[in-house]
Amino acid sequence: MAKTIEGLYYSETHEWVKVEGNEALIGITDYAQHALGNIVYVDMPDEDDQVTKDEDFGAVESVKAASDLISPLTGVVVARNEVLEDESGLLNSDPYGNWIIRVKMDDPSELDSMMDAAAYEAFCARA
Amino acid sequence: MKSYDKLIFEISKPGRRGCSLPKNTWKASVSSLPASLLRSAPASLPEVSEPDVVRHYTCLSGMNFGVDNGFYPLGSCTMKYNPKINEEAASLPGFAQIHPLQPESAVQGCLQVYHELGKALSAITGMAEFTFSPFAGAHGELTGLMVIRRWHTERNDFRRTKIIVPDSAHGTNPASAAVCGLQVVQVKSTPAGLIDVEDLKPLLDDTVAGIMMTNPNTLGLFETEIREIASLVHGCGGLLYYDGANMNPLLGKVRPGDMGFDVMHLNLHKTFSTPHGGGGPGAGPVGVTEALAEYLPEPRVKMDADGTYHIAGCAHSAGRVSGFMGNFSVLVKALAYIWTLGRENMKLAGPLATLNANYVKESLKDVYRLPVDRVCKHEFVFDGLADGSTDVTALDIAKRLLDYGFHAPTIYFPLLFHQSIMIEPTETESKETLDAFIDVMRRIAAEALSDPQMVKTAPHDTPVRRPDETLAATKPVLAYVPVAGGHAGDSVA
Numbered sequence: 001m002a003k004t005i006e007g008l009y010y011s012e013t014h015e016w017v018k019v020e021g022n023e024a025l026i027g028i029t030d031y032a033q034h035a036l037g038n039i040v041y042v043d044m045p046d047e048d049d050q051v052t053k054d055e056d057f058g059a060v061e062s063v064k065a066a067s068d069l070i071s072p073l074t075g076v077v078v079a080r081n082e083v084l085e086d087e088s089g090l091l092n093s094d095p096y097g098n099w100i101i102r103v104k105m106d107d108p109s110e111l112d113s114m115m116d117a118a119a120y121e122a123f124c125a126r127a
Numbered sequence: 128m129k130s131y132d133k134l135i136f137e138i139s140k141p142g143r144r145g146c147s148l149p150k151n152t153w154k155a156s157v158s159s160l161p162a163s164l165l166r167s168a169p170a171s172l173p174e175v176s177e178p179d180v181v182r183h184y185t186c187l188s189g190m191n192f193g194v195d196n197g198f199y200p201l202g203s204c205t206m207k208y209n210p211k212i213n214e215e216a217a218s219l220p221g222f223a224q225i226h227p228l229q230p231e232s233a234v235q236g237c238l239q240v241y242h243e244l245g246k247a248l249s250a251i252t253g254m255a256e257f258t259f260s261p262f263a264g265a266h267g268e269l270t271g272l273m274v275i276r277r278w279h280t281e282r283n284d285f286r287r288t289k290i291i292v293p294d295s296a297h298g299t300n301p302a303s304a305a306v307c308g309l310q311v312v313q314v315k316s317t318p319a320g321l322i323d324v325e326d327l328k329p330l331l332d333d334t335v336a337g338i339m340m341t342n343p344n345t346l347g348l349f350e351t352e353i354r355e356i357a358s359l360v361h362g363c364g365g366l367l368y369y370d371g372a373n374m375n376p377l378l379g380k381v382r383p384g385d386m387g388f389d390v391m392h393l394n395l396h397k398t399f400s401t402p403h404g405g406g407g408p409g410a411g412p413v414g415v416t417e418a419l420a421e422y423l424p425e426p427r428v429k430m431d432a433d434g435t436y437h438i439a440g441c442a443h444s445a446g447r448v449s450g451f452m453g454n455f456s457v458l459v460k461a462l463a464y465i466w467t468l469g470r471e472n473m474k475l476a477g478p479l480a481t482l483n484a485n486y487v488k489e490s491l492k493d494v495y496r497l498p499v500d501r502v503c504k505h506e507f508v509f510d511g512l513a514d515g516s517t518d519v520t521a522l523d524i525a526k527r528l529l530d531y532g533f534h535a536p537t538i539y540f541p542l543l544f545h546q547s548i549m550i551e552p553t554e555t556e557s558k559e560t561l562d563a564f565i566d567v568m569r570r571i572a573a574e575a576l577s578d579p580q581m582v583k584t585a586p587h588d589t590p591v592r593r594p595d596e597t598l599a600a601t602k603p604v605l606a607y608v609p610v611a612g613g614h615a616g617d618s619v620a
Contacts, residue, residue, distance in 0.1 A: 040600035064539040
C-alpha cells in the first residue's frame with residue numbers, strides 16, 4: 001500500500017501539494033513513484049515560469065516510462081528543487097520529503113477541488 | 128585461450144596492426160599544420176590484427192538475438208520473419224551499387240521501384256500517393272503532420288494548433304506532434320479499450336488540426352467506431368492521421384483510406400518484412416489522399432507519358448525530410464515481399480497473425496491477467512500475473528523468458544496498465560513454436576509462486592544478466608575509459 005501523509009492535498013494525477021502561507025510545494029506521491037519505477041530524470045520549469053491548473057509543468061522519466069507532471073494549481077514558480085537535477089532518485093526514496101517546485105498561488109481556492117489523504121487512498125485503491 | 132568477449136580496447140596490443148598504410152609521400156609534414164588543428168595527444172585507438180577484429184565481432188554477433196535465432200514476440204513491433212529473397216533482390220548490383228547523384232537515365236530501374244512500390248502501397252491502403260523519404264515510423268509521423276499543417280495553412284487557416292491523441296497511443300505520436308509544433312490533447316479510452324467517442328466530442332472545434340489513431344490500437348483492438356470518429360473529426364474541419372504501426376492484421380483486407388483516414392505512414396520494417404532494429408534501417412513511407420498529394424515532401428519520382436521516370440520537386444511541398452529519397456534498399460526488400468506474396472497470399476497474413484495472437488492469449492489467460500477479454504487482432508496485452516500474491520513483475524517475467532531462449536515481449540507499454548506485457552506473435556510462427564512459448568510462460572507463472580526469488584534474479588544463463596538500468600540512464604559511460612594501472616590489453620587472462 002502506497003504511503004500518504006496527513007495534511008497534504010492530492011490530485012488525481014498523483015501530485016501532492018503542501019501549503020506554506022500563500023505558497024505551495026508540489027511533488028509526486030508515493031503511489032506515483034512506485035508505479036513509475038526508478039526515476040532517472042526530472043524536467044522542471046524555470047523560476048518565474050507560469051504554471052496553470054490541469055496543465056503540464058514538466059515531466060518525470062523513469063526506466064519504464066516518461067510521465068507529464070500536471071499542475072494542480074495556477075501560479076508562478078518561485079523555486080525549483082535543483083537537487084533533483086543530479087539526484088532524481090530522491091523522488092523514489094523519499095517522495096514526500098522532496099518537492100519539485102514551489103509555487104506562489106494565484107487562487108488558493110483551487111485547493112478545494114483536491115483530495116485529502118483518506119480520499120486519495122480510496123482513489124488509489126479504485127485505480 | 129584468449130577471450131574474445133572483452134571490449135575491443137581490452138584485446139589491444141601496442142604496435143599490432145591489421146593493415147599497412149602506403150608510404151606517406153606528401154611533401155608537407157604534420158608539423159606544418161596550425162597548432163589548433165593538431166591533437167594534443169595521439170588518438171586512443173585499439174591496436175588489433177584482422178583475426179582479432181573478425182573474432183571479436185563474430186563473438187558479439189553470436190550473443191545477439193534476432194528473428195533468425197528464434198521467437199521474438201515483441202508487441203507493437205511486428206517482428207515477422209524477413210524472407211531471404213528480399214535480401215537477394217536488394218543485393219542485385221543494379222540496386223546495390225548505385226549513387227544517389229547518378230543521372231536519372233542511369234537509374235531508371237531504381238526509379239521504377241519507387242513507382243511500383245507506390246502503386247502497390249496505394250492499392251493496399253487506399254491512399255492516392257506516397258512519399259518514400261521518411262527513414263522510420265516516427266519520421267513518417269512527423270512528415271504526415273507537416274503535411275496536415277501545410278494543408279491548413281495553405282488555406283489560410285492558422286488557428287488549428289491542436290492534435291488529438293488517444294491515451295493508448297504509441298509514445299511517438301505525442302512526441303512527433305510536439306516536434307511539429309502542435310499542442311497535444313489526449314482523448315480517453317473506454318473500459319473496453321476503445322476511443323471514448325463521448326470524451327472526444329467536446330474536444331472538436333476549429334482549433335483542431337487532426338487526430339492521430341492506430342487501428343487496431345495498441346491493445347490489439349479494432350476501433351469499431353472509426354466511421355463515426357472520421358465523420359466527427361472531418362465535421363470540425365480536422366484531418367485523420369493513421370499510425371500504420373499496426374497495419375499487419377488488416378493487410379489486404381481493410382484499407383485506411385476506406386476508413387476515412389487522410390494521411391498515414393507504413394512501417395515497411397514491420398508490416399512488409401524488412402529487417403528491424405539492429406538488423407537494418409527502417410522506412411516509414413507516408414501516403415495521403417488526392418487532396419493532400421501536392422503537400423507531400425519533395426523530391427518524388429514521376430513517370431512521364433513515354434514511361435521514363437524522373438525526379439521532381441513540388442511547389443506546395445511541406446518541405447524536404449531526407450537528404451535524398453529515404454532508405455532505398457529497404458524499399459526494394461518491401462517490393463520483393465509484396466510481389467512474392469501476391470494479392471491473394473497477402474490476404475492470409477492478417478488472419479493468421481490474428482489467429483496466432485488469439486491462440487496464445489486464450490492459452491495463457493488463466494495464469495496471466497487479461498484486462499480486456501475479447502477477441503484481439505494481431506496482439507494483446509496482459510497486466511502481470513493472474514495471481515497477484517507475489518511481487519514478481521512484468522520485468523521479472525520478461526527477464527526469465529531470456530533463460531528459456533525466447534526474446535521478451537514489450538513490457539510497461541501501453542501505459543494503461545501497471546504491468547503491461549504486450550505480445551505479438553506474427554503470422555510467420557508455427558503452432559509448435561507458439562506451444563513452446565505458451566509452455567514456458569506457464570512454467571514462469573508457476574515459478575513465480577514456487578520460487579519467486581529465482582524469477583526476480585533472472586536471467587541466469589545470458590552473457591549479461593541484469594544491467595543497472597538506473598545507473599545506465601543517469602550516468603552513462605559512452606566512451607572507453609582505460610583501466611588504471613597499465614595497458615588494459617595486458618590484463619587478458
